[in-house]
Amino acid sequence: MNRVSGSRQSVLPQRVSENRTSLVNATPQSKDSAFGKLNIPKPQSGTSDRRTSFFGKRFSGAGMPRNSTFGTFGGTEKVKDPRPLHDKSFIQQCIKHLCEFLSEQGFPGTVSIKSLQSPSTKEFLKIFEFIYTLLDPTFQMPTSKIEEEIPRILRDIGYPFALPKSSMYSVGAPHTWPQVLGALIWLIDTVKLFSNMKEKDLLFSDFPESHTEIEEGLEFNKLFLDYTAETYNRFMQGADVFEEEDREYIAKLKKLYNVDEVMLESLAEKHRILSEEAERLEKESQADRLMAKRTEKLKRQTDLQKLQSYRSNLESFKSSLETKAMGISEDLEAIDLQMETLRQEKERLQHILLNQKFSPADIERINRERNELQQTINSLTLSLEEAEQHMWNEEIALAKVKEEAEMELAEYHNLARKLKLIPTCAENACGRDFEIKITSECGPSTMAQYKVQILNPLHNMISEVEEEISILSNKKLSLEEAVEQVRSNITDKMNDLKDLKEQIGKLDEQLEQDMQETAREEEKWAAEMKSMENHKKLLEKKVTDGYDNALEQLTAAQQQYHLVLQETNEQRRSVVNNLHSLFTTAADHLSIVEKFLDDQHKRMNRVYKKSIQEADTELKELKEMVENYIMKADAL
Structure with missing residues (x-):
């Protein structure tokens, strides 16, 4: 195969587009099985300049290397803080934001905007410990060398700006509090990002927590290699389309990871119904x-x-x-x-x-x-x-x-x-x-002029109006006679109008029945919404339990630190490759699921618009029928 593939590479162009890699990597990997028995290197001591990340070498959004579990900024170059920390209005906004965040998260102490203008060191330590426990529930505030430990902790979790030790001695001073407040605001943003990432993990919560570990993805790798070999043989035979192989491969993956398609379709239908109700x-x-x-x-x-x-x-x-x-x-x-x-x-x-x-x-x-x-x-x-x-x-x-x-x-x-x-x-x-x-x-003289200017025209206008009143009174008499004649005609048409009113009453009763049916459907939707919320709480509980298990596994891996150092560089490289394939697979699966949901959403919108148009047509016909009845009654 290698010899033949080498010869074809120089003769024919690539016939299969590169976007098939998204199909190959569309595997809903389990969260726990991917980290089953990986050789996790533990970071070295805090005094070492070279540190190894939990996920290997990574880079932050600013393009700087990050170390440790959350990533720290490498290098010795100091980054200047672009935020206007010396602007009083910006400081007041940050204080308000901090006070609202602490109130929402249930801070045990009493905080107010006035007390946060210049807090004491003790209050700052309580606030810092409370915010950091949202990231790491096992965190405990050090009892000694606070002025060194807090800047080190911020540096380890990736705070990009330097926080001097002297700022820890007098936190509430006017020249140090803005810098400390900026660090707290950055920490709050990190907590929010962390919580959002935890919520996104619910995407794979419907898949079962594998009780039988797929050790280092062996079963998936076997399926993938079989699929690759079969499609490549077909490709060498001249085939450009592999629909049958794709269907078999996807079916095996769904069977391997127990994908529930019926549940996804029911959730999409419920999402459509709730979206229509929200728009209304x-x-x-x-x-x-x-x-x-x-x-x-x-x-x-x-x-x-x-x-x-x-x-x-x-x-x-x-x-x-x-x-x-x-x-x-x-x-x-x-x-x-x-x-x-x-x-x-x-x-x-x-x-x-x-x-x-x-x-x-x-x-x-x-x-x-x-x-x-x-x-x-x-x-x-x-x-x-x-x-x-x-x-x-x-x-x-x-x-x-x-x-x-x-x-x-x-x-x-x-x-x-x-x-x-x-x-x-x-x-x-x-x-x-x-x-x-x-x-x-x-x-x-002016008043006499106004009298001449206004009184004479007014007298003339009064005489003209009196003449018009006399003419109109004559017309009124003639119109009253015509009205009497019209009233006699109206009494004849009242019976016809009563019949039309009876028909309209029947239509109103039918409309009331339709409204009652709609109300019953709305109650049914509310019950379904409540069941969905209960299901959401159950999923959150499962995610929390999984996070605790992951923390226990991390502690056990750290205890095996000395054993991990004796492993070869080849094993570490294999771990990095497995992790890379895992994250690539998860990202591709996420993009495919998002695309599928977008397509379903667009399809549901088209169906909804079509049903609305049909309902509008029926309503328009009903209105036209009532208008025709009224026009006939008026004509009669």
């Missing part, structure tokens, strides 16, 4: 939200119109107040000028009094004049206060009169808008301007 509920809730939003929009538009009218009233009132303020400011300026003149006169008199010598008679005369002037000033001040009070009362009265006028004017404008007289382009305005505009220069 989404459409109903969307319609309700749309009506609520439309109602809210109408309310907002009404409020906006009210606010605009109130704003226009405030602007007019503001302009009137500004006019009054200007008059008062002018009066105050005149009073200030008068006070300034009196002050200058007082200074002049005081200067004369200081520079001249007076006799007692002059002093007595000056005192008498001063008293008279003081009395005059008091009387003038009193009269000024009375004048200001009178002016204030007059302004208040004017404001009240103006407010009443504005209210009457607004009432007039509202009535004119209802009668379609405002604006000029309104239906009943006929190009006339019936709007009254009040300005600061408004006076008796």
Whole structure:
């Protein structure tokens, strides 16, 4: 075979596409059997620079080598943290995210956003231990050298940024807490990723946990080699299609791994039914939200119109107040000028009094004049206060009169808008301007002009309307006679309408029966949903038990560390090859299952759309029949 295959390789091109490897590797491998008796190398001491991974040499998403079970970043180059850890808003978001995560996971202590602003070292250790136990339930916080152990633990599980030891001495300090908080957020993301990967393992939970171990995939390898040899012989004989061999190979694989196709089909059918129900509920809730939003929009538009009218009233009132303020400011300026003149006169008199010598008679005369002037000033001040009070009362009265006028004017404008007289382009305005505009220069002449402008057209319009009313009253009498005749015809048609109503009642009863059947089907779907949830809980319990067994096996493998070191490099290479084939097979199987489920989903969507179209057609025919009955009744 090797000789013949070597000769064909240089003569003929490859006739079978490479995508057949997905069919060859489509084997639902069991989780536990793949790790049955592998020679697992244990990592060396923590001080060694060269460490061996549980899955061999791997690389992280950033392209850096990772070691240990979860993978650590190799190399000595420090990676700069691109996150804005010095931004206060980003720190507050991280604190909120941490507080929500601890609350969801049931953290035993009491945490709040305020306490996480600058936590103590003791609180940080409790939070770190709680989060890390979600990854490793057997983890216990070290009792000594915390400042070295925590950075080492983060480095071992793949934290890409350096966390200095000094940050462990004062965790809540402003210059160290952002870095520690960034490490906790990264650890939370790791926990979420780990939990999602555990949930994805449920894909193979329907396959039985093999009680008889397939040691290193011997049975699968035997089937695969037989299939390869048979198809290659057919290929050398000139065949390009191997449908029969593929069917036999897939049947043997299903028998080997006990694949339950009936269960997969039932799950796909249940998924289709639940998807249809979810789409129907989404459409109903969307319609309700749309009506609520439309109602809210109408309310907002009404409020906006009210606010605009109130704003226009405030602007007019503001302009009137500004006019009054200007008059008062002018009066105050005149009073200030008068006070300034009196002050200058007082200074002049005081200067004369200081520079001249007076006799007692002059002093007595000056005192008498001063008293008279003081009395005059008091009387003038009193009269000024009375004048200001009178002016204030007059302004208040004017404001009240103006407010009443504005209210009457607004009432007039509202009535004119209802009668379609405002604006000029309104239906009943006929190009006339019936709007009254009040300005600061408004006076008796303006009011007389408005009377001439508005009253005469209104009188003309009233006379025209009265003539139209008389004409319409005559028409009303004739129409009433016609209505009497029509009523006599209506009484004749009521019997026919009763018959149609009886038919409609029968249709309503049939519709109610259909609705009751739909309700019973919905209750049946709810019971099936509950059974599915119970099945999901049972599967989660099985996955948890399998994880505990895997941990026990890992502990036993680590205890055999010294025995594993004596094995040859050839055995290690075989283990790596087996693991590679295992993961390749699992990935290919996952892609095939996803593709199959997508095809089933598309097919179910087509069937659903077709059934919906048929139901719409039947409903449209029913509506047309009812409309025809109504049209016939109206015609009769």
